[in-house]
Amino acid sequence: MxxxxxxxxxxxxxxxxxxxxxxxxxxxxxxxxxxxxxxxxxxxxxxxxxxxxxxxxxxxxxxxxxxxxxxxxxxxxxxxxxxxxxxxxxxxxxxxxxxxxxxxxxxxxxxxxxxxxxxxxxxxxxxxxxxxxxxxxxxxxxxxxxxxxxxxxxxxxxxxxxxxxxxxxxxxxxxxxxxxxxxxxxxxxxxxxxxxxxxxxxxxxxxxxxxxxxxxxxxxxxxSKTSAKITHVVLDVDGVFTDGTITYTKDGEHTKSFDMRDGMGLEILRQFDIQVMIMTSENSQLVAKRMEKLNIDHVFLGVKDKYTLLHKLVLEHGISMNNVAYVGDDVNDLTNICSVGWSLAPNNATDIVKSHADVVLSKPSGAGAIREACQFIMNYNKRF
CATH class of the missing domain: 3.90.550.10 (Spore Coat Polysaccharide Biosynthesis Protein SpsA; Chain A)
Structure with missing residues (x-):
């Protein structure tokens, strides 16, 4: 039928x-x-x-x-x-x-x-x-x-x-x-x-x-949130990995700056069997290259409806939204920020995201915010 x-x-x-x-x-x-x-x-x-x-x-x-x-x-x-x-x-x-x-x-x-x-x-x-x-x-x-x-x-x-x-x-x-x-x-x-x-x-x-x-x-x-062990971490890129700015050359090419300490934090998370995923609305080859360098396999570029895609991933991995930590900074992250087990925002995120995030980090984006988020997640998971 x-x-x-x-x-x-x-x-x-x-x-x-x-x-x-x-x-x-x-x-x-x-x-x-x-x-x-x-x-x-x-x-x-x-x-x-x-x-x-x-x-x-x-x-x-x-x-x-x-x-x-x-x-x-x-x-x-x-x-x-x-x-x-x-x-x-x-x-x-x-x-x-x-x-x-x-x-x-x-x-x-x-x-x-x-x-x-x-x-x-x-x-x-x-x-x-x-x-x-x-x-x-x-x-x-x-x-x-x-x-x-x-x-x-x-x-x-x-x-x-x-x-x-x-x-x-x-x-x-x-x-x-x-x-x-x-x-x-x-x-x-x-x-x-x-x-x-x-x-x-x-x-x-x-x-x-x-x-x-x-x-x-x-x-x-x-x-709908309840306490559960964090098994997956999903991160936005611009305004989380980077400070949200783009530098253009005279030829129209642009560059982004990444903090090496953030990459180390994510590597440590993976050692504790926490899977790392990237979800960004930008379709950037610079981002793809950086995530390849960080050995992150699950990279989703050009995503506008982040919530529906996150639901798909949750079902595919056999987990619940409560097993997910999400790090975002702007309005297109807001539904995920409100829905996952733990949501975290850099201290220079937009006001509306900070007002609904579970944790507002002390560090700004592109300057240690992800490393701080990784430490929070590891400390939280110790209770499980």
Whole structure:
């Protein structure tokens, strides 16, 4: 049974310009749900967009998986007045409905997890032909004419005695092929509901919404941390190995400076069976040469979605995020900083990274910060 995911993206956004690709906790907003879809039970995930930037981003960023495909949508399906169903049906017809289960995922729902996606997929059976995610809200609702909708105000219930209402959060919708062909709609005649946390009811329509959602995501990532032995260390390069500056010659060539003591610290870590990995957004041959000199085999260059790649590596190595220490300095490291077992930042890192790192090192980048981080990790691991 073939299960496909579908993420519709439009280039233009009225409320928040470039909302879908704006960085949320250091990652383009749409990558939050895309990353979870990759690790869900979906067989393929299609991003349907009129934005060439997104298409090129996906081709470069997720080359390590054949699961993700970017498809150019028509101008007609990307207008302000075109419905999501219009885009869904245009896509389904373009692939001749070659699937059994269709899963609509909304890029503006970054709280969606692979667990939520899988629960919706598993809900489809002989009793249900579609499913959607909801939130149980305990709000008391009223009509504009001043009459209550869901409770008796003269017998106001306590919150713990009030069942509340289930409200669509717009995150995940699943349906069988037959539903789409018959009803031309994301939902059928028999719909199952899958509950998500109340935070996921927040919609991103304004700058205030953006700030609230970003804060909640950061706290969610931090709450998942537990104590575990560090087995893998992942490091950014510019602003961690180097002081973040680049020197150009008159011929356009550039150079970077590295601290020899940092290299020795990493060598000592490897003697204690701690694996070292490099993950940088720059695609630099200078960096590749330096890491080759340091005998570091796991070097990932040109990475923009560092969190999704880190998840892939964690699964491949059979460890958890709590076994990882991460050293980073800027906003594109932020999700990893908030998610791993131990996060460390040089003392000249950006303020937002230092405010969320577990440890702010006394040394600056390019001047002993990595060596200090190595010593911290070795001392920490002694308890295990």
């Amino acid at each position: 073939k299960k496909i995911g579908f993420i519709p993206l439009r280039k233009n956004s009225k409320g928040i310009p470039n909302k879908n690709k704006r960085k949320m906790v250091g990652r383009p907003l749409f990558t939050w749900v895309l990353g979870e879809a990759i690790f869900s039970n979906l067989d393929e995930v299609y991003v349907f967009t009129d934005d060439e930037w997104v298409i090129n981003f996906i081709k470069k960023e997720y080359h390590w998986t054949s699961k993700v495909k970017a498809v150019l949508r028509s101008d007609e399906s990307a207008t302000d007045t075109a419905s999501t169903e219009y885009a869904m049906l245009e896509f389904c017809e373009s692939i001749n409905y070659q699937f059994d289960i269709f899963c609509l995922l909304q890029a503006t729902s970054p709280f969606t997890t692979r667990t939520d996606i899988n629960a919706c997929l598993e809900s489809l059976n002989k009793d249900y032909d579609s499913a959607l995610t909801v939130v149980n809200t305990h709000r008391f609702l009223w009509n504009e004419n001043g009459t209550p909708i869901n409770y008796d105000p003269l017998n106001r219930p306590r919150r713990q005695d009030f069942n509340g209402l289930l409200v669509e959060n717009g995150a995940v919708y699943t349906a069988t092929k037959a539903v789409l062909q018959k009803h031309k709609n994301r939902l059928g005649e028999h719909t199952a509901v899958v509950r998500m946390p109340e935070d996921s009811l927040l919609e991103i329509d304004s700058e205030s919404d953006w700030i609230a959602v970003e804060s909640l995501l950061i706290e969610r990532q931090k709450r």
